[in-house]
Amino acid sequence: MTSRKRKKLVYAETDGKVYLVKDGKKLRFPVDGEKIPFKVEKLATMRLSEADVEMVRPLLDRHPDEWLWRDDALERDDVDSVVKNAIYMTMMRCVSEVAAVEGDKVLMVKAKRGFSMGYWNLPGGFMQYGELPEVACAREFKEETGADVAVEDTIGVYVSTFPEKPAYTLGFIYRGRVLSRDFHPKEDEIEKVDWQLFDHGLELTRNPFAKWGIVDLYRHLPEKQANIKVHRHGLLKSRGSSGGKGPVVFLDRDGVINKGVPGYLKTWREFEFLPGAIDAMKSLCDGGFRLAIVTNQDVMGWKILSHEGLRKIHENMLKELTKNGVRIEEIYYCPHNLMSQCRCHKPQPAMLLAAARDLDVSPRRAWMVGDKVSDVVVGKHFGCWTIWIADAKRARKYEADARRARPDFTFEDLAGAAKVIRKTDMSKLIYRAKEL
Ligand SMILES: [Mg+2]
Structure with missing residues (x-):
């Protein structure tokens, strides 16, 4: 094992613009400790394979017109690859899931592969390019269960990291109503589709969005559906x-x-x-x-x-x-x-x-x-x-x-x-x- 110290870089961004320093022909992040002409507030550390990137909020008294647009940085040859990677990682991954409810139960699917393999989840998944979240969850619901769902109101919008990933994921959870009870789980992805009691569902999933969605759903259910006796x-x-x-x-x-x-x-x-x-x-x-x-x-x-x-x-x-x-x-x-x-x-x-x-x-x-x-x-x-x-x-x-x-x-x-x-x-x- 090497004991080489990991490189630490500073990522300052405001209003879609990033602060980079010119180093020969390249534009790069300042190294931790290098002089920066403004004060910063630390936010979080992003661990990339190449370096630890300290995310900071710059404390400025004016808009930094001369900084580079983050979207432009991705396309330029003179921008360091760590900068591009870090900017890419700041973009939220978006997933949309649906909690279809019947009585005191919620419909869940047991995954055969991926992050949730062996665990249950609310039907749903990644949103496609340009897709609306309420459309994405209905599409995913159909793909995973074979059934149709009527997407109703929003239960919540959440943000979380997932293990070992530097990026954050934005999760939309909707309430839904199943339109047909004829389930045909997607062969290579879903092991089972079943109705679960709300409290049991919390034990079955390790997806934070599913947990938070189920709890927030339960908080606002009518009395006769929220009937867990304690x-x-x-x-x-x-x-x-x-x-x-x-x-x-x-x-x-x-x-x-x-x-x-x-x-x-x-x-x-x-x-x-x-x-x-x-x-x-x-x-x-x-x-x-x-x-x-x-x-x-x-x-x-x-x-x-x-x-x-x-x-x-x-x-x-x-x-x-x-x-x-x-x-x-x-x-x-x-x-x-x-x-x-x-x-x-x-x-x-x-x-x-x-x-x-x-x-x-x-x-x-x-x-x-x-x-x-x-x-x-x-x-x-x-x-x-x-x-x-x-x-x-x-x-x-x-x-x-x-x-x-x-x-x-x-x-x-x-x-x-x-x-x-x-x-x-x-x-x-x-x-x-x-x-x-
Ligand atoms: Mg005790």
């Missing part, structure tokens, strides 16, 4: 509304907020707040974040603790939190054990999906924080940002599982997690998009 403490119902529209941090309870006891926590007397947890929650509330607790209570599934018993613990916990200026929007709990066939036990995403609807929040503005790798997995299924709470010992013990789950961050405690959540500029999060 258990709530009832805070939202008693208050009548959520505290604003801020981003949401979903917190696992045991091992994040409270210390936990060997076996199962059964009484308020056994409940002990972890050091710094209340302050961390307070700092998130002060920063405009809404908090919701999402907890598996296997203890109830084993009939060791009743709903009433859990309620008592949570009433006491809430009293303590309120006293300290912490507001919890809602507590979601799964009262089943891991052997049960329920839909709500984490890492299944039903509780998060229901919460997204209750709290009217998109996964792109939400975090899941938990001490089990399955908490990271549920966050990934849902499509939000994930933080794994693990000290060195725990991190070592579950290293292999965590590597597979790929949390966005790992911290020893909630204090560390709260700090990074607070300082992360949500508007710039897109630059950190990772595989879900």
Whole structure:
């Protein structure tokens, strides 16, 4: 392996014009550290095979007429090939997909090849040159399923990276209605076509657009279609509304907020707040974040603790939190054990999906924080940002599982997690998009 340092270049662009320096007969990007006659704000790093390209926003007090049009750069012989490659990579790839809904299910296809091989997806694909997104998804739907779809309203337009690719993809997701139920999956591309429950669909796909589309669809469905049953403490119902529209941090309870006891926590007397947890929650509330607790209570599934018993613990916990200026929007709990066939036990995403609807929040503005790798997995299924709470010992013990789950961050405690959540500029999060 070579230890040669990678070349680092600076890409400044504004209004379709790029800043290049003349080097002999060639026009090239400035090298990192080379003097540039204006200030810049760093945006992101684009990793190309030839170099790392630092994308920056130039801070100018005038329009730079003398800079080169980015489109012209692609056609000129005197422009360095890295510049051309980088400009090409800044162009959004466009895909369009359709979520055809019937009752409480969405139509999905299982891919035989490509990025999604072995995974399910919403029917759709790359838009062709000059094609409208609503036309592209209907064409792809027909190609993949053999059936016709009536494309209805837009569910959302999203941006994401895909693994190992420096380019970004723009994804249009439409709601649709299937016009015929006679499916003929495309032989070389699609293994199966089937209706999936919304929450199950989130587990089946690893396409961020499909996840976000399904969640955003679910948020706005009529009551009778959005019928996933989860258990709530009832805070939202008693208050009548959520505290604003801020981003949401979903917190696992045991091992994040409270210390936990060997076996199962059964009484308020056994409940002990972890050091710094209340302050961390307070700092998130002060920063405009809404908090919701999402907890598996296997203890109830084993009939060791009743709903009433859990309620008592949570009433006491809430009293303590309120006293300290912490507001919890809602507590979601799964009262089943891991052997049960329920839909709500984490890492299944039903509780998060229901919460997204209750709290009217998109996964792109939400975090899941938990001490089990399955908490990271549920966050990934849902499509939000994930933080794994693990000290060195725990991190070592579950290293292999965590590597597979790929949390966005790992911290020893909630204090560390709260700090990074607070300082992360949500508007710039897109630059950190990772595989879900
Ligand atoms: Mg836990």
